[in-house]
Amino acid sequence: MCTCKRVVHRSWVPGAPFVFKFGAPFVFTFGSQFVFTFGFVFMFTFGFVSAQGPSTALGTSPGLGHPISEADVAAWDISILPDGTGLPAGSGTSEQGAKVFAAKCAVCHGENGKGGSAAALVGGQPLTSGIETTKTVANFWPYATTIFDFTRRAMPWPRPRTLTNEEVYSLTAFILAQNKIIAADEVMNAQTLPKVRMPNREGFIPRFPERIP
Secondary structure, three states: OOOOOOOEEEEEOOOOOOEEEOOOOEEEEEOOOEEEEEOHHHHHHHHHHHHHOHHHHHOOOOOOOOOOOHHHHHOOOOOOOOOOOOOOOOEEEHHHHHHHHHHHOHHHHOHHHOOOOOOOOOOOOOHHHOOOOOOOOOOOOOEOHHHHHHHHHHOOOOOOOOOOHHHHHHHHHHHHHHOOOOOOOOEEEOOOHHHOEOOOHHHOOOOOHHHOO
């Protein structure tokens, strides 16, 4: 083992350009702040690490944690695609959703989703009236499955992911029915929800059209 003092020297060089000078020693100037000077010890160390390879010199693993199981991953892998891929079992109706909404959502989104301290979930002028038109679920969102995805993932504030799948399906049905997109007695589940056609369905150019139902 070789021990050397002052292997790296650092100094301030205001206004200096970005330069590399190769020789003995190496001089690296970064921006206008630092100059790093590396002598032959650096050259020797660099050569040793390179010769040994990254796996030998740095180790293959820090030895922390443990492998994650598929069950643990599944608990967080909750994305729902436009075609309904990822939707869980369960179902709900607008009537059931109205009760859940009143108990857990109206405090922020207002009575029947008309708006409160948080955005309105019902209503909205057609986007053809101008680019500044307020974007809502009814006039902007292209896929009904996004309502389920977002509600399950982020609602209710400040207790996200506390709703059951049945509650999320019911809330989704309630929001769609309030916006006159589905009938009040329709049941939303993994089969029916992807078939709901949103008013702004054609307002987007999908990157992966083959994934769109």
